[in-house]
Amino acid sequence: MxxxxxxxxxxxxxxxxxxxxxxxxxxxxxxxxxxxxxxxxxxxxxxxxxxxxxxxxxxxxxxxxxxxxxxxxxxxxxxxxxxxxxxxxxxxxxxxxxxxxxxxxHTSDQHPWFEQSRSSRDNSKADWYIWQDPKADGNPPNNWVSVFGGGSWRWCTRRRQYYLANFLKEQPDLNVHNxxxxxxxxxxxxxxxxxxxxxxxxxxxxxxxxxxxxxxxxxxxxxxxxxxxxxxxxxxxxxxxxxxxxxxxxxxxxxxxxxxxxxxxxxxxxxxxxxxxxxxxxxxxxxxxxxxxxxxxxxxxxxxxxxxxxxxxxxxxxxxxxxxxxxxxxxxxxxxxxxxxxxxxxxxxxxxxxxxxxxxxxxxxxxxxxxxxxxxxxxxxxxxxxxxxxxxxxxxxxxxxxxxxxxxxxxxxxxxxxxxxxxxxxxxxxxxxxxxxxxxxxxxxxxxxxxxxxxxxxxxALPVSLATAQQEVINTSNDLMVFIRRTADEEFLVILNLGKNNEQYTLPSEFISAKEITPKLFKNQHGGAVITLAPAGACILHRKNS
CATH class of the missing domain: 3.20.20.80 (Glycosidases)
Known part of the structure; x- marks a missing residue:
């Protein structure tokens, strides 16, 4: 599809x-x-x-x-x-x-851009990364921390400044404001x-x-x-x-x-x-x-x-x-x-x-x-x-x-x-x-x-119309995940059992006579208005709007 x-x-x-x-x-x-x-x-x-x-x-x-x-x-x-x-x-x-x-x-700290940027404060790529002076007491400019743990600011002895690295210290952040x-x-x-x-x-x-x-x-x-x-x-x-x-x-x-x-x-x-x-x-x-x-x-x-x-x-x-x-x-x-x-x-x-x-x-x-x-x-x-x-x-x-x-x-x-x-x-x-x-x-x-x-x-093999069909999630109080996909001409009802026990779902009236298109490897008991699904069971119904 x-x-x-x-x-x-x-x-x-x-x-x-x-x-x-x-x-x-x-x-x-x-x-x-x-x-x-x-x-x-x-x-x-x-x-x-x-x-x-x-x-x-x-x-x-x-x-x-x-x-x-x-x-x-x-x-x-x-x-x-x-x-x-x-x-x-x-x-x-x-x-x-x-x-x-x-x-x-960000790049590697071994990228030629960074090697040039950290070499001095006045080279052609000096502003390609995020450099900041330390606070008066030598601490980093702010409290930002790295995704991988520790502070985001790393000290560079060549420039006597901090550079920003949101991940590893070997991954300096680019200054994309430039x-x-x-x-x-x-x-x-x-x-x-x-x-x-x-x-x-x-x-x-x-x-x-x-x-x-x-x-x-x-x-x-x-x-x-x-x-x-x-x-x-x-x-x-x-x-x-x-x-x-x-x-x-x-x-x-x-x-x-x-x-x-x-x-x-x-x-x-x-x-x-x-x-x-x-x-x-x-x-x-x-x-x-x-x-x-x-x-x-x-x-x-x-x-x-x-x-x-x-x-x-x-x-x-x-x-x-x-x-x-x-x-x-x-x-x-x-x-x-x-x-x-x-x-x-x-x-x-x-x-x-x-x-x-x-x-x-x-x-x-x-x-x-x-x-x-x-x-x-x-x-x-x-x-x-x-x-x-x-x-x-x-x-x-x-x-x-x-x-x-x-x-x-x-x-x-x-x-x-x-x-x-x-x-x-x-x-x-x-x-x-x-x-x-x-x-x-x-x-x-x-x-x-x-x-x-x-x-x-x-x-x-599903209808092309499903690709962009709207979606509505049905709020059940059990372990069933239920949602409807809708187009102007047809509707699909998806029922999935994510729990450890059998679950039942009462179908909306318009889906009682809908065609079941569930993939063969999923089991359910489909009788009248009530669907019974075993754990890991599923049921998918398709209907054309009249």
């Missing part, structure tokens, strides 16, 4: 590839671009529309590619620029779009558009601008954990009013859109994380800015029907006026089959994974799947000595970081390292993952892999 041909991204299914962990073609233990090319037929077989590739730019890899040292070149561990050109060509031959990560808010920086960022995006990319996933898109007055962030009421202790990460102690989500972002994103419109059928999807995500997502996907935005709203541990109803209600404006991209897993959070199944049996957890995909496919918006989700991979348990993520190393043991969701893709059960690499991989392959390898699931009709394929195929 898709919408207008010039808006292919509406209701699309995007497959995220984390290149370090997808497929290693040369045996160095790190996945690469030629490895992705080798597996394009597999990706095509899933039925997805596009691939989002996490950063492959030249980088010292302190934050595994999100610290960019050259926006216009491929890091040697991933291959060469020619490999990317081959990847674009091979993907397009298979009808797959390619979306790449673009980081507009018009020269804006022009350079747009030119670097144009470089990849000219090479044929179909769009950009804009990393931490609401961090692009900071408040120039540098006012302190206000304190946030502390949310104590079950032990009565405050948050582990200092970032949770503030409302982030001044260090991100500034009004200048909106103007700059319109400039990004103007560039994208010079390249027909391209798309932008922004990553938005904020205290007021739903409003920002609306602002960012309206008024000719981004095409889509996705947030961390569904990347939490709560997946109860009540929470999801509240989340969809909060996001009503972006759902109606903008365009959301629904993601329940990515490279930054524990895998959904672990995160969303706490308290559920292992058997029920496996049956709930297709239900989560069905929910994503039927909500108004697009879908982003993370590599390995289609295999039902759980979060890998990584020993401290094997951790490489600085986020986890800094906050261990209360927070183990992001390595558990970034382990290598298991391709062949019987091969060393599950067929990912002939040599020791950059992160260990979980034995549990090895047993869920593609080779094990490929020929099993009822495997998670083939269930995902059948659901995406079912989705593609």
């Amino acid at each position: 898709s919408g207008n041909s010039t808006e292919w991204w509406r209701n699309s299914v995007i497959y995220q590839i984390y290149p370090r962990s997808f497929c290693d073609s040369n045996g160095d233990g790190i996945g690469d671009l030629p490895g992705i090319i080798q597996k394009l037929d597999y990706v095509k077989s899933l039925g997805v529309d596009a691939i989002w590739i996490s950063p492959f730019f030249k980088s010292p890899m302190v934050d595994f590619g999100y610290d960019v040292a050259d926006y216009r070149d491929v890091d040697p561990i991933f291959g060469q620029l020619q490999d990317f050109d081959r990847l674009i060509e091979a993907a397009h031959e298979r009808g797959l779009k390619i979306i790449i990560d673009q980081i507009l808010s 018009p020269e920086v804006q022009e350079q960022l747009l030119a670097d995006m144009k470089f990849w558009l000219d090479r044929g990319v179909d769009g950009f996933r804009l990393d931490a898109v609401n961090f692009i601008f900071h408040q120039q007055a540098l006012a302190d962030n206000p304190a946030r009421p502390l949310r104590l954990d079950e032990k009565g202790l405050p948050p582990v990460n200092l970032y949770d102690y503030q409302w982030h009013k001044n260090d991100k989500s500034q009004p200048e972002n909106l103007v700059f994103l319109q400039r990004v859109r103007q560039l994208m419109e010079q390249y027909p059928d391209t798309v932008t999807v922004g990553e938005v994380g904020d205290d007021n995500t739903h409003k920002i997502m609306t602002d960012y996907t309206t008024e000719n800015r981004l095409n889509m935005a996705y947030s961390f709203d569904l990347l939490t541990e709560d997946c109860s029907a009540e929470f999801l109803r509240e989340t969809l209600e909060k996001n009503r404006e972006v759902i109606e006026r903008g365009w959301p991209c629904w993601s329940i897993s990515n490279h930054d959070v524990p895998r959904s089959i672990t995160r969303w199944n706490k308290g559920f049996s292992a058997e029920l957890a496996q049956t709930r994974a297709p239900l989560f995909l069905l929910m994503q496919l039927t909500l108004r918006g697009s879908v982003c799947l993370y590599q390995g989700e289609e295999l039902g991979l759980p979060e890998a348990d990584i020993a401290f000595e094997d951790l490489v993520d600085p986020y986890g190393i800094n906050l261990w043991p209360e927070f183990k970081g992001r390595d558990g969701c970034r382990t290598p893709m298991p391709w062949v059960q019987a091969e060393k390292n599950a067929g990912f690499s002939t040599n020791k991989p950059w992160l260990p392959v979980s034995q549990e993952h090895q047993n869920l390898a593609v080779s094990v699931q490929e020929d099993s009709q009822h495997s998670m892999l083939n269930q995902f394929r059948s659901l995406i195929e079912w989705h593609r």
Whole structure:
């Protein structure tokens, strides 16, 4: 199912590839671009529309590619620029779009721009980053703290000034208030558009601008954990009013859109994380800015029907006026089959994974799947000595970081390292993952892999009208997630059981004689006006308006 041909991204299914962990073609233990090319037929077989590739730019890899040292070149561990050109060509031959990560808010401290900027206070790039004098007592200019823990301001002995780094100290923030920086960022995006990319996933898109007055962030009421202790990460102690989500972002994103419109059928999807995500997502996907935005709203541990109803209600404006991209897993959070199944049996957890995909496919918006989700991979348990993520190393043991969701893709059960690499991989392959390898699931009709394929195929066969149909969430008092999708001519009723017990739902009168179009792998008892759903059950009804 898709919408207008010039808006292919509406209701699309995007497959995220984390290149370090997808497929290693040369045996160095790190996945690469030629490895992705080798597996394009597999990706095509899933039925997805596009691939989002996490950063492959030249980088010292302190934050595994999100610290960019050259926006216009491929890091040697991933291959060469020619490999990317081959990847674009091979993907397009298979009808797959390619979306790449673009980081507009910060670079690596080894980027030539920063090396020049920090060399003196009067060079041509002195104002390309955010520099400030210390307070009279030597302290930083304000109280801003880093996402990864600790203060956001880092001291530079060369300039005798602080620079802003909202993530790691090796990731200095660009001063995008500077018009020269804006022009350079747009030119670097144009470089990849000219090479044929179909769009950009804009990393931490609401961090692009900071408040120039540098006012302190206000304190946030502390949310104590079950032990009565405050948050582990200092970032949770503030409302982030001044260090991100500034009004200048909106103007700059319109400039990004103007560039994208010079390249027909391209798309932008922004990553938005904020205290007021739903409003920002609306602002960012309206008024000719981004095409889509996705947030961390569904990347939490709560997946109860009540929470999801509240989340969809909060996001009503972006759902109606903008365009959301629904993601329940990515490279930054524990895998959904672990995160969303706490308290559920292992058997029920496996049956709930297709239900989560069905929910994503039927909500108004697009879908982003993370590599390995289609295999039902759980979060890998990584020993401290094997951790490489600085986020986890800094906050261990209360927070183990992001390595558990970034382990290598298991391709062949019987091969060393599950067929990912002939040599020791950059992160260990979980034995549990090895047993869920593609080779094990490929020929099993009822495997998670083939269930995902059948659901995406079912989705593609739905009426085109559903792509942009309006959405109304029904407020039930049980564990059922119920919503209606409406067009002028037809309606779809979606009923999902997210709980542990059988649940009943009394149909609205207009749906009693509606046609059931539920995918075959979901069960329910449909008799008259009452639907009974077992745990992880679903029912989808379709009716034409008279």
